[in-house]
Amino acid sequence: MLIDWSVRDLDVFxxxxxxxxxxxxxxxxxxxxxxxxxxxxxxxxSVGSRLFDRSTRAVQLTAVGQVLLDQVRLLRRxxxxxxxxxxxxxxxxxxxxxxxxxxxxxxTVVPRAxxxxxxxxxxxxxxxxxxxxxxxxxxxxxxxVDLALTAANPDYADLHYTPLVSxxxxxxxxxxxxxxxxxGPLRWADAADLDHISMPxxxxxxxxxxxxxxxxxxxxxxxxxxxxxxxxxxxxAAGLGVAALPELAALVAPSAQVVQRxxxxxxLRRPIGLVTRQGQALSxxxxxxxxxxxxxxxxxxxxxxx
Amino acid sequence: MLIDWSVRDLDVFxxxxxxxxxxxxxxxxxxxxxxxxxxxxxxxxSVGSRLFDRSTRAVQLTAVGQVLLDQVRLLRRxxxxxxxxxxxxxxxxxxxxxxxxxxxxxxTVVPRAxxxxxxxxxxxxxxxxxxxxxxxxxxxxxxxVDLALTAANPDYADLHYTPLVSxxxxxxxxxxxxxxxxxGPLRWADAADLDHISMPxxxxxxxxxxxxxxxxxxxxxxxxxxxxxxxxxxxxAAGLGVAALPELAALVAPSAQVVQRxxxxxxLRRPIGLVTRQGQALSxxxxxxxxxxxxxxxxxxxxxxx
DNA sequence: CACACTTACGATATTCGTAAGGATT
DNA sequence: AATCCTTACGAATATCGTAAGTGTG
Numbered sequence: 001m002l003i004d005w006s007v008r009d010l011d012v013f014x015x016x017x018x019x020x021x022x023x024x025x026x027x028x029x030x031x032x033x034x035x036x037x038x039x040x041x042x043x044x045x046s047v048g049s050r051l052f053d054r055s056t057r058a059v060q061l062t063a064v065g066q067v068l069l070d071q072v073r074l075l076r077r078x079x080x081x082x083x084x085x086x087x088x089x090x091x092x093x094x095x096x097x098x099x100x101x102x103x104x105x106x107x108t109v110v111p112r113a114x115x116x117x118x119x120x121x122x123x124x125x126x127x128x129x130x131x132x133x134x135x136x137x138x139x140x141x142x143x144x145v146d147l148a149l150t151a152a153n154p155d156y157a158d159l160h161y162t163p164l165v166s167x168x169x170x171x172x173x174x175x176x177x178x179x180x181x182x183x184g185p186l187r188w189a190d191a192a193d194l195d196h197i198s199m200p201x202x203x204x205x206x207x208x209x210x211x212x213x214x215x216x217x218x219x220x221x222x223x224x225x226x227x228x229x230x231x232x233x234x235x236x237a238a239g240l241g242v243a244a245l246p247e248l249a250a251l252v253a254p255s256a257q258v259v260q261r262x263x264x265x266x267x268l269r270r271p272i273g274l275v276t277r278q279g280q281a282l283s284x285x286x287x288x289x290x291x292x293x294x295x296x297x298x299x300x301x302x303x304x305x306x
Numbered sequence: 307m308l309i310d311w312s313v314r315d316l317d318v319f320x321x322x323x324x325x326x327x328x329x330x331x332x333x334x335x336x337x338x339x340x341x342x343x344x345x346x347x348x349x350x351x352s353v354g355s356r357l358f359d360r361s362t363r364a365v366q367l368t369a370v371g372q373v374l375l376d377q378v379r380l381l382r383r384x385x386x387x388x389x390x391x392x393x394x395x396x397x398x399x400x401x402x403x404x405x406x407x408x409x410x411x412x413x414t415v416v417p418r419a420x421x422x423x424x425x426x427x428x429x430x431x432x433x434x435x436x437x438x439x440x441x442x443x444x445x446x447x448x449x450x451v452d453l454a455l456t457a458a459n460p461d462y463a464d465l466h467y468t469p470l471v472s473x474x475x476x477x478x479x480x481x482x483x484x485x486x487x488x489x490g491p492l493r494w495a496d497a498a499d500l501d502h503i504s505m506p507x508x509x510x511x512x513x514x515x516x517x518x519x520x521x522x523x524x525x526x527x528x529x530x531x532x533x534x535x536x537x538x539x540x541x542x543a544a545g546l547g548v549a550a551l552p553e554l555a556a557l558v559a560p561s562a563q564v565v566q567r568x569x570x571x572x573x574l575r576r577p578i579g580l581v582t583r584q585g586q587a588l589s590x591x592x593x594x595x596x597x598x599x600x601x602x603x604x605x606x607x608x609x610x611x612x
Numbered sequence: 613c614a615c616a617c618t619t620a621c622g623a624t625a626t627t628c629g630t631a632a633g634g635a636t637t
Numbered sequence: 638a639a640t641c642c643t644t645a646c647g648a649a650t651a652t653c654g655t656a657a658g659t660g661t662g
Contacts, residue, residue: 003389006312022642032629037643039627049396055585056635056641063589067395071388078384082377083309089373090355280359283369328617338654343618345652362616362660 003046010076012039016052017069020059092121095285099128099293100139100148102204103229104249105272106130108300110149113292124285133204140275146286148275149293151204160276165297166269167247169212170260172236180259187265188212188244195241197232198222204270209244212268229253246270247301272297309352316382318345322358323375326365398427401591405434405599406445406454408510409535410555411578412436414606416455419598430591439510446581452592454581455599457510466582471603472575473553475518476566478542486565493571494518494550501547503538504528510576515550518574535559552576553607578603 008029015025016036026033044051051065061069088094097117101110106128114126129139136148137156152161171191173180179190192213198220199205210220223241226232230253232243237257250260274290276282282290314335321331322342332339350357357371367375394400403423407416412434420432435445442454443462458467477497479486485496498519504526505511516526529547532538536559538549543563556566580596582588588596 003385003392004313005385006315007310009312023640033641034630034643035628041643042627047392047396049392049590050587053586054642056643057637058585059642060586062587063401063592064392064395067400068388068392071384071391075381075384075388078377078381079309079311082374082381085377086353086355086370086374089370090353094373095369279361279364280366281356281368284355286369329615339616340618340655341653347618348651360617362618363662365617 005043005046007076007079009039009043010072010079012036013043013051013068013072014076016040016059017061017065017072020061022059088123090284092285092288093123095123095283096125096127097283097285097289098145099126099289100131100136100145100150101128102133102136102150103130104205104246104252105149107229107252108248109293109296112296112300113289116292116296117289121285121288132202134202137275140277143277146276146282147290149272150275152271152273156275158278160278161273162276163271163273164294165301165303166271167301168267168269169208169244169246169263170250171263172233172243172245172250173259173261174236174239174242175257175259176239177242177259179261182261185262185264188263188268189216189218189265191242191244191263192216192218195224196220196222197224197226197235197241197243199227199229199232200225205245205249208246208268208270212244212263212266215266233258248272251300272301311349311352313382313385315345315349316378316385318342319349319357319374319378320382322346322365323367323371323378326367328365394429396590398591398594399429401589402431402433403589403591403595404451405432405595406437406442406451406456407434408439408442408456409436410511410552410558411455413535413558414554415599415602418602418606419595422598422602423595427591427594438508440508443581446583449583452582452588453596455578456581458577458579462581464584466584467579468582469577469579470600471607471609472577473607474573474575475514475550475552475569476556477569478539478549478551478556479565479567480542480545480548481563481565482545483548483565485567488567491568491570494569494574495522495524495571497548497550497569498522498524501530502526502528503530503532503541503547503549505533505535505538506531511551511555514552514574514576518550518569518572521572521574539564554578557606578607 012025012029012031015028016022019025019028022036023033026036029036040052047064047068049064050062051068053060053062085094099110110128114128117124118126129145131139133150133153136150137153137159139145140148140159141156152163171186179186198209201207213220224235226235229245229249232245233253233255235241236243237255244263274293318331318335318337321334322328325331325334328342329339332342335342346358353370353374355370356368357374359366359368391400405416416434420434423430424432435442435451437445439456439459442456443459443465445451446454446465447462455470458469477492485492504515507513519526530541532541535551535555538551539559539561541547542549543561550569580599
């Protein structure tokens with residue numbers, strides 16, 4: 001006895017067990033009455049036992065049919081639950097999105113996108129890992145996050161990178177600093193000899209600052225090296241120095257005592273993008289998240305042309 | 307999204323989710339590799355979402371596929387359990403047989419058949435209702451028992467009757483009674499004037515005794531009327547009278563102080579048979595029980611020719 | 613170029629509806 | 638006569654395997 005029933009078969013069986021009438025069961029299943037007869041005959045052959053005692057005048061379940069009825073009810077319920085579970089994921093009523101992001105993005109773009117996403121899809125769980133760029137790639141590669149929002153990095157060619165925005169650099173100055181009042185953008189060369197506060201070498205903030213000054217033939221040797229963006233802002237506000245930061249990083253901890261001035265020459269931009277696993281499609285929820293992340297990134301960092 | 311998967315579809319999905327390789331999944335399902343490809347494509351169309359991310363070099367579950375996998379595992383387990391439940395009933399590893407029987411059969415044929423049945427099929431539950439003939443038919447009609455073992459009764463033409471055996475009548479005498487020592491069978495006329503102990507009018511025992519004497523033009527007026535066969539035997543043993551009983555009824559409570567003599571002229575026989583519902587097949591277990599009941603009945607009441 | 617999945621296509625099997633048949637009330 | 642289930646049969650559909658196609662390492 002090999003059972004290879006389809007869900008439709010289950011429904012026909014249930015309809016007949018319920019109505020005990022082939023014609024009404026056929027109506028309920030949108031089939032002709034002989035079709036129901038055929039299905040039942042086929043099911044009985046597959047089970048190896050009669051399921052219904054039937055004369056032209058009465059239809060009733062056999063003992064085997066009774067036992068099967070309970071089982072089929074369970075199966076049908078389970079099939080419905082399965083379909084619902086899949087629908088929930090496809091239609092964003094369930095699921096999970098895990099995002100890794102650089103600190104400057106984890107405190108700006110991501111929270112805004114998460115807030116909108118949570119309002120739209122409250123049942124989808126959201127997780128964020130705020131990490132440096134390297135670990136962000138590693139998390140994607142290991143499948144521990146669905147996507148990472150970070151600066152481009154050619155070292156991770158096995159992962160898929162989609163550019164989103166690029167943010168320019170600004171110099172944070174104490175409001176009392178002479179350069180704070182100057183009109184127009186500053187040049188990197190103007191900032192080279194000031195006391196700088198920056199972050200450790202592995203961070204993109206530090207990497208880009210070093211690269212910018214290197215183009216002018218200068219080495220970048222910050223006076224202070226701290227871990228957190230909020231610390232930098234506070235130290236600048238206290239007059240301990242200046243800090244060259246990407247725009248988004250500068251947004252993290254705004255301060256009334258700190259002035260931002262755009263840095264040019266070179267007009268270096270930090271490319272920010274989405275990192276995902278090669279050849280692995282994003283879940284429906286992750287796709288929706290990408291749209292919101294993109295939108296929020298565009299709002300926070302208007303393209304240089306605009 | 308309409309899900310109409312067959313069990314085979316589940317197996318193909320599980321095989322691919324397990325192997326992550328179309329060729330090996332095809333082997334496991336005894337299909338060609340393109341057939342697996344087609345099944346998966348069809349499933350994905352029915353779900354409305356990709357289930358596997360696949361390039362020519364790697365196959366892996368999507369987020370939707372992951373969710374579905376858990377569901378399908380449950381479904382497949384449930385389908386197996388259902389098939390097992392049906393097999394159990396068909397192969398007598400589960401189920402129930404409910405029998406109604408006259409007191410004389412409930413204490414003779416049925417216990418022997420039950421004992422053999424229980425030894426062969428220990429997991430099948432057995433139930434017996436020892437009732438008079440009328441209630442036995444009623445229990446069958448109401449579906450509260452699978453079958454009844456009782457004397458034929460033309461009043462219940464809507465039920466199906468299968469003759470099994472017929473038992474002749476014997477006269478129970480105190481061992482000290484003059485007729486106890488006589489050679490050869492007794493005639494009903496010989497017993498007519500003795501003090502009789504019998505059962506109430508609705509019983510087959512009483513009905514047949516009255517009918518037998520009526521053929522000789524005599525009325526049957528028992529001196530004592532009691533409810534239970536064991537009481538009859540005890541009263542006969544005490545010398546209070548004689549009792550005309552069907553063979554099987556006489557077997558119920560044997561006593562050393564009681565002698566049985568066959569009654570003839572007329573050679574009345576009580577037809578015993580199986581009563582079942584019209585147009586309702588017996589369960590596999592009930593069918594097996596019928597065979598044993600038949601066998602035990604033949605053993606206890608050898609046909610008159612033998 | 614070897615391996616893996618997809619597409620194309622013809623053969624086979626299954627499923628379904630219409631029509632006719634048989635049984636029961 | 639009306640109702641109900643089964644059988645017969647032709648048509649539409651689905652499924653499968655072989656063979657060819659496409660992409661990747």
